[in-house]
Amino acid sequence: xxxxxxxxxxxxxxxxxxxxxxxxxxxxFQCGLGGMMGWIIYLVLDxxxxxxxxxxxxxxxxxxxxxxxxxxxxxPVIIFSxxxxxxxxxxxxxxxxxxxxxxxxxxPAIQLAxxxxxxxxxxxxxxxxxxxxxxxxxxxxxxxxx
Amino acid sequence: MLSKETLPPLSPIDICxxxxxxxxxxxxxxxxxxDTMIRIAQAVGLSSxxxxxxxxxxxxxxxxxxxxxxxxxxERTTDLEKVASVNSISRKLVxxxxxxxxASDLLRQIDSSSHAYPVGLQIAAASIASGxxxxxxxxxxRDFIPALVSGGLGYTAVLFFHRLIKVKFFAEFTTSLLIGxxxxxxxxxxxxxxxDKIIIGSVMxxxxxxxxxxxxxxxxxxxxxxxxxxxxxxxxxxxxxxAGVAAVFTFL
Numbered sequence: 001x002x003x004x005x006x007x008x009x010x011x012x013x014x015x016x017x018x019x020x021x022x023x024x025x026x027x028x029f030q031c032g033l034g035g036m037m038g039w040i041i042y043l044v045l046d047x048x049x050x051x052x053x054x055x056x057x058x059x060x061x062x063x064x065x066x067x068x069x070x071x072x073x074x075x076p077v078i079i080f081s082x083x084x085x086x087x088x089x090x091x092x093x094x095x096x097x098x099x100x101x102x103x104x105x106x107x108p109a110i111q112l113a114x115x116x117x118x119x120x121x122x123x124x125x126x127x128x129x130x131x132x133x134x135x136x137x138x139x140x141x142x143x144x145x146x
Numbered sequence: 147m148l149s150k151e152t153l154p155p156l157s158p159i160d161i162c163x164x165x166x167x168x169x170x171x172x173x174x175x176x177x178x179x180x181d182t183m184i185r186i187a188q189a190v191g192l193s194s195x196x197x198x199x200x201x202x203x204x205x206x207x208x209x210x211x212x213x214x215x216x217x218x219x220x221e222r223t224t225d226l227e228k229v230a231s232v233n234s235i236s237r238k239l240v241x242x243x244x245x246x247x248x249a250s251d252l253l254r255q256i257d258s259s260s261h262a263y264p265v266g267l268q269i270a271a272a273s274i275a276s277g278x279x280x281x282x283x284x285x286x287x288r289d290f291i292p293a294l295v296s297g298g299l300g301y302t303a304v305l306f307f308h309r310l311i312k313v314k315f316f317a318e319f320t321t322s323l324l325i326g327x328x329x330x331x332x333x334x335x336x337x338x339x340x341x342d343k344i345i346i347g348s349v350m351x352x353x354x355x356x357x358x359x360x361x362x363x364x365x366x367x368x369x370x371x372x373x374x375x376x377x378x379x380x381x382x383x384x385x386x387x388x389a390g391v392a393a394v395f396t397f398l
């Protein structure tokens with residue numbers, strides 16, 4: 001039941017972000033799908049492997065879904081990936097860190113801020129890895145067809 | 147205003163500049179803007195062109211003895227539809243499906259077109275997304291409605307404040323202050339349960355997710371200046387949101 005709720009809410013949230021970012025109408029479903037798959041992978045991996053690894057894995061999946069949809073719809077990858085990574089952005093952590101700073105609770109604040117920074121980095125790594133993989137695949141395909 | 151038919155077609159350089167301007171204003175990555183401009187330039191017959199794009203301006207040189215041209219970009223929003231349509235125009239231009247004249251007409255149309263979804267729908271999407279985020283980040287089912295209301299209110303406020311005063315920091319700070327107050331009110335009235343989850347859910351529509359990803363992608367692609375300046379913009383937004391919410395906590 002928990003996972004079903006999470007699946008539905010993450011799909012709606014990501015598709016909603018597609019609307020806010022003015023994504024073309026026929027891509028909204030893919031935006032939601034990417035966000036949903038990334039979020040569920042994050043949720044499953046997070047208790048076992050830690051936040052950073054699971055964020056990398058989740059953004060990698062978001063990246064792959066976005067690359068595939070970008071190929072199908074012949075549109076820039078960014079249209080699909082932006083809405084997909086939104087659930088993984090460490091907004092909650094950044095907020096927590098900021099709140100601790102205000103309460104003069106500096107040690108946990110720095111810890112949380114460092115964690116938020118690391119997670120932003122891992123989002124980038126996941127996206128870049130999926131893009132590099134895609135380009136390698138493309139290169140392999142074009143050299144084989146020559 | 148002149149109607150579309152009476153406008154003369156743009157010169158090849160202006161086609162590149164207009165395409166770059168639309169893409170940059172709509173939130174495309176810097177390297178994609180440069181790439182698209184050079185592709186279009188080749189398609190319209192400018193072979194050795196150079197473009198230098200930063201988040202606040204574009205410098206384009208068509209090669210040869212031509213003078214370089216400059217466009218200043220003041221307003222940047224997120225409009226993926228425009229990014230997609232400029233991208234498809236550049237594809238068609240490169241493959242020879244459309245000519246330069248047709249492309250300049252299409253680009254002008256895109257430039258003057260507005261957001262595809264009405265403001266009401268955007269606000270509705272933002273509020274529903276906020277509610278969903280409150281649940282996703284571990285809130286109770288009872289937190290859905292408070293996050294929905296304060297998230298929708300917050301998104302409306304940021305649109306309104308941004309139109310009122312053209313300082314992004316001020317708009318974001320005031321909005322998150324408002325979100326903090328409204329969320330606290332819900333807790334005070336015993337409608338919501340977890341203040342943190344409600345606030346996090348409702349500020350999500352303001353979180354600079356696109357900026358952060360674009361910053362890192364630009365850095366990785368070697369556009370160091372653009373990457374750093376976008377990163378600074380993202381940090382500023384995050385700070386504005388955090389400070390606004392934090393201000394509420396200091397007064398309580």
